[in-house]
Amino acid sequence: MRILFMGTPDFALFSLRALVEAGEDVVGVVTQPDKPRGRGYTLTPPPVKVYAEEKGLPVYQPRTLRDEAFAALLREIDPEVIVVVAFGKILPVNVLEYPKYGCVNVHGSLLPAYRGAAPMQRAIIEGCTETGITTMFMAEGLDTGDMLLKKSVAIDLHDTFETVHDKLGECGAELLLRTLALLEKGEILPEKQEDALATYAAKIEKEDCLLDFSRTAKEVHDRIRGLSPIPLSFTHTPDGKLLKVVASDLADGKGRPGEVLSLSGGRITVACGEGAVALLSVLPEGKKKMSAADFINGRRISVGDMLS
């Protein structure tokens, strides 16, 4: 099959790499335009572009898919199937309808749960013990298309966005290959989503990252790991400085929510509304990630301090 791949970040790379390594006929890669990022607004290419160029694949970075220029490009490339993984743009109807085999999307949740932008993070934050990958045909609505294949992946108490992201990335790649193989043979049965059961995983906003220690220890811990290592949850030390939290664990103890209960064992134990969490690794404002032990040794925190 002539495959046109559309994707942007690292998550999409798992799938693109799998296609390439499986010898699939990837005839083109569409990704977001380079964007100014980081200090000094350096123009940075998306990960998918970097990889695609390494492999000598044609890369396209249209500003919009909704013009005649892209329609013409599509006819020129003439894909039989379009694979979309974390692309970051909505596909217009004319694109959705173009390929003979349709547009296949790899989504990081067990649909219809967690439709939307941040399914992995939301699943962890909400304490799920299971999530997964769904491949589906793309439809006009947001992640509403008919489902093709599904595979679940466990989330354990110490998984983070990073570990789940990688597990699902690999799982997605594997499922994508199987989906395409079955699709080509016509041996796949699309299944409608039960819209009544749908939930949404909204994009992560800054306010999602502020820790609320009045919640239960489990909820605080789930939020910390669901946002680690990107973008990281945060709180503030008594001097008003930002303190991001990289890693945590559940702990024993009780006190006023946000109160630092103990600094022993290289752990910063903080009281929550119910129970306590131990901060194991942090990122102070203007500094780099460090262990809680290092932060403690620098004397930047004392027992009794309130984090907010």
Add this chain to the structure above:
RNA sequence: CGCGGGGUAGAGCAGUUCGGUAGCUCGUCGGGCUCAUAACCCGGAGGUCGUGAGGUUCAAAUCCCACCCCCGCAA
């Protein structure tokens, strides 16, 4: 020139405003206490203070100049 923080012993920091060759916590090494210990006590080692046969000065980690590197925010 988007905003900002920083480069001082293996690690995390203080000291720089008011120049006078450096201190804290941890680690490490040795000794002690203890049934024992990641606990405690005593002692030690370890630093060209990012770079510059730079500038100012009797004297610079501390002031000035240039350069290199790291990081946070915002996108």
